[in-house]
Every structure is written in C-alpha cells, then in structure tokens.
Amino acid sequence: MSEVIEKISGESTNLELHVDLCQQRYTQLIEKFDIVDGRLDKIETMLIEIKSGLKSEEAQKYKMYLTWAGTAITLLVGVIVALVKLY
Secondary structure, X not given: OOOOOOOOOOOOOXXXXXXXXXXXXXXXXXXXXXXXXXXXXHXXXXXXXXXXXXXXXXXXXXXXXXXXXXXXHHHHHHHHHHHHHHO
C-alpha cells in the first residue's frame, strides 16, 4: 500500500498543487476501499459456505431423527400386534 500523502508547504496557497494532491489522496482512498471491498466479498462468500454447510448438517440430523422415530413406531406397532394376537 502506498503511504498517505501529507500536507505539503504551499498547498494552502497554490490551488493547482492542492487540487493535484487531493486527486492523489482521493485515488488512494478509492484503492483502499477497493481492497476492503474485496476482503468483505471473501468474508461474505465464506459465511455463505458456512451457512450452507450448517443447513446440510441440520438436514442430515433431521433425517436421522425421522429414521429413529419411524423405527421406534414400527417396533411399537409390532409389539402391539403381537400382544393382540397372543390374547
């Protein structure tokens, strides 16, 4: 990164010099904002990937719980049917 352009003697009295220095400072600010914007884009992408991964894990857990519940219900129905046939 480039260094910040400090105030130069004569800048306050020379409009042309002031305008040139302001343009350089503005260009530096835009470059720095572009760098920060790029970093934020990377962070956003990573957060979206993390969110997708968490949703996927939640879906897998939900399916597992449904499978266990279905197995338990089937087992209970089987026991009830067996008991009814015995009596």
